[in-house]
Amino acid sequence: MSSRIKIVLLSVILWLSTIPAHAQTQGAIPGVPPDLIEDIVIGSRVLADFGVVDGFGHVSARDPANASHFLMSRSLAPALVSADDIMEFDQDGNPVDARGRSVFLERFIHAEIYKARPDVMAVVHTHSPGVIPFSVSKTQLRAVFHNGAFLAGGVQVWDIGKQFGTTDMLVRSNEIGKSLAQALGDKPVILMRGHGDVTVGPSVKVAVFRAYYTDVDARLQAQAIGLGSDVTYLTPEEGAKADTVNFVVLDRIWNLWKQRVQPK
Amino acid sequence: MSSRIKIVLLSVILWLSTIPAHAQTQGAIPGVPPDLIEDIVIGSRVLADFGVVDGFGHVSARDPANASHFLMSRSLAPALVSADDIMEFDQDGNPVDARGRSVFLERFIHAEIYKARPDVMAVVHTHSPGVIPFSVSKTQLRAVFHNGAFLAGGVQVWDIGKQFGTTDMLVRSNEIGKSLAQALGDKPVILMRGHGDVTVGPSVKVAVFRAYYTDVDARLQAQAIGLGSDVTYLTPEEGAKADTVNFVVLDRIWNLWKQRVQPK
């Protein structure tokens, strides 16, 4: 290929890259505002950027145009997710219009939580390295500081083996997803034994914030335990009050994250 | 190329580099030298760069034109702070000329410390991840090495619950700020239970240096404890002597930090 053609193509590519990510997909899924798609993209990338997810994990949002459906990327590493990768799934986790795209094995986590929790507008699943140790330990994850306040109401560990015996550890069916959703109850976070965690929230931003600060809080708690003295945790009442503030300051950190991972 | 030409060119380059990035904001706050604004900007960004702050935390300086006032960014993640974001606050933490900009909820930390401590010219508040474990543990933070010498005089933990019962953990009023300032006493550092810390100093550079090395020292102490044997800390006398040197070598590390985070 000649250099001239290459330069022309590169110019076109550069020009394409100046069109904002959501402009390109506007209208791709009927009734879905581009901002929501963008939040899923930013959330996926920022969790990858902080190592809360590596090649695995996913961020979803309830479909505003059809409350029993949800939106999630095709099967792809979170760091690589773009607006074009977001697909629509029905209440049982079936893709509405797959067009040959492969989907996440564990989409049932999302489907069953949206079914069980009408208040939940977003779900994040990670293999958070700070959290996994707590998923296999008798030591309970607790709220160490105010940004982890949403943990102060208590965090359960769901052990897939309790109900399903020997498995491949994955939430690969609606039945398993339902068991996980039941264990989550009305809480914002649930740990999965030998696997990771799920965080939920009234928006993508909140669910991502919780995935991030569950990881941070877990690391802080592990360090505090390592000091060898008694540890003082936030009381459930302090947690309830402090978590209200998290919602107020959320945009401050979200704007930072957006700049970090915004597709240029 | 001869050495003489090189020296001339280097001089020009050096001179160019002294034209501050914030030249366009010169005079934005009457009587405030651009260098002081720049120190706040560099300090905010370098603490973000090292993870001592994430989306939250703030750096302030006493107003040289009005010693009862202080200078601090509008509500913004520290990594994003620029000269244009610095605002003036009065002795009670009220913005002098808000012009619609939102302000930090916890500006009372700064207001009340400037009131109580005439010697303090700068205040830093962080959610330092090395330090938080010590804020919730009975194990006291101590000076492990000479760069943490300012900790050798003893570090207290201020527990908001002692005086204010169940709160959202934040210093959201002058009354709470005053309680924190009293607990700080004449020390350079105070920890806040389940929250973070505050460092103060006779200049922005010193307060930022202390925020950074409080985090470093805390991590070193945690590791030393983890080795399972007795730990030898700096004596208060060694700390007093060693801290004098920190002031002498401060510019060496500040110049490094400046290059790391200087807005290009």
Add this chain to the structure above:
Amino acid sequence: MSSRIKIVLLSVILWLSTIPAHAQTQGAIPGVPPDLIEDIVIGSRVLADFGVVDGFGHVSARDPANASHFLMSRSLAPALVSADDIMEFDQDGNPVDARGRSVFLERFIHAEIYKARPDVMAVVHTHSPGVIPFSVSKTQLRAVFHNGAFLAGGVQVWDIGKQFGTTDMLVRSNEIGKSLAQALGDKPVILMRGHGDVTVGPSVKVAVFRAYYTDVDARLQAQAIGLGSDVTYLTPEEGAKADTVNFVVLDRIWNLWKQRVQPK
């Protein structure tokens, strides 16, 4: 811009991106497909990128054109390996056509494992910092989470001193390599006391995946132990089931890694 033009342009871009970086070396080693060479390059670089290897360590593949031979880089830090550096070695670890290039001292690790394990198509040797502590501790490395499932069958530590007395710790002969291969048995991973580990697999991607997740799992286990309570590990049966899934999702993380370290 219409979708049709976009698709055409994207196709061109994608086609361009399929012209491999190693096109110029095609045919360098007779009968070796460029894709396999690329996997060795990507694997070497990604392990360096994640700190699983530093200046040392190596990735090899069985030669598809001559099953008793194998392919490995000349002596070079893994981060710097390119397609041109890959050489052919015979069943005893001798370079087939050295052309003055220096070779790894520990090539006998690879030679003897390919000899002993016809099922093994790739071998990775690292000084994995998460794993070395387990290589010198009586605490056994175990499977903490599903991505480390391949560890659930049990991991042995091979101590060079048992058979060879005082050595320089290196696998610098066929005899020592044979001892290591025997200790590996039919397992996917073996630790080397005071040295590192070896992972094997039916493809370069799998062996690299195992090197990476052995390091991750080891760190998670160390953190879980640090919490001070009992730890629940994957059962061998869960491990067997979960490892099957690792093979299914492998390409998802490999594609991410490829983008991270692809020579531009």
Add this chain to the structure above:
Amino acid sequence: MSSRIKIVLLSVILWLSTIPAHAQTQGAIPGVPPDLIEDIVIGSRVLADFGVVDGFGHVSARDPANASHFLMSRSLAPALVSADDIMEFDQDGNPVDARGRSVFLERFIHAEIYKARPDVMAVVHTHSPGVIPFSVSKTQLRAVFHNGAFLAGGVQVWDIGKQFGTTDMLVRSNEIGKSLAQALGDKPVILMRGHGDVTVGPSVKVAVFRAYYTDVDARLQAQAIGLGSDVTYLTPEEGAKADTVNFVVLDRIWNLWKQRVQPK
């Protein structure tokens, strides 16, 4: 300043930056080969890049043109050291031709070690964060793996307070430097209580390699201890044998480091 002048100046600067670092200083210190200066620059920068030094620490080499003298940077953060910053010091640590440049307070570490140890050709002083915990703990630093083999002969901690009582912890005189050099004895490494360490070697590359791997080994040992079981260290005999190999493979990792930090 007009844009046009700025562009001209920038072009000159860019052109200057294409002249290799050592070409510019060739002959700056009579009899000193540019390669040796480059090794000091690379070593300083790579230790900064890995966090073994932050704003402080220094790398020196014995002057090949005058064996009682040594070469070291002016007072500057290691990450910023360039060939032009290297100065000549006499046997007592006095700068031979200061030309107004400020010098390191702790140059006596280097002066006294070169005096006491004719075999030593390079000295590195760091505040290595992996090592400092061992400098304040009764737990002795030991050789965990073969790259840390040079530690197997035993590592002492020098406590400045033993001989000098209450100090600012710094090696700020020939007398203190002499005490440190005596404690080092014929070993390659000495820890300094509440401060850091010193590594020495027959070349800059070896001393830097030892500074880096002392930090790595210390972290590995801390992690191994954290697993809670007995730890097996390299025997002194294994250490002696394994360290010989470190010299053989040194260039492999040095070439990697050079690429990482080479001034472009």
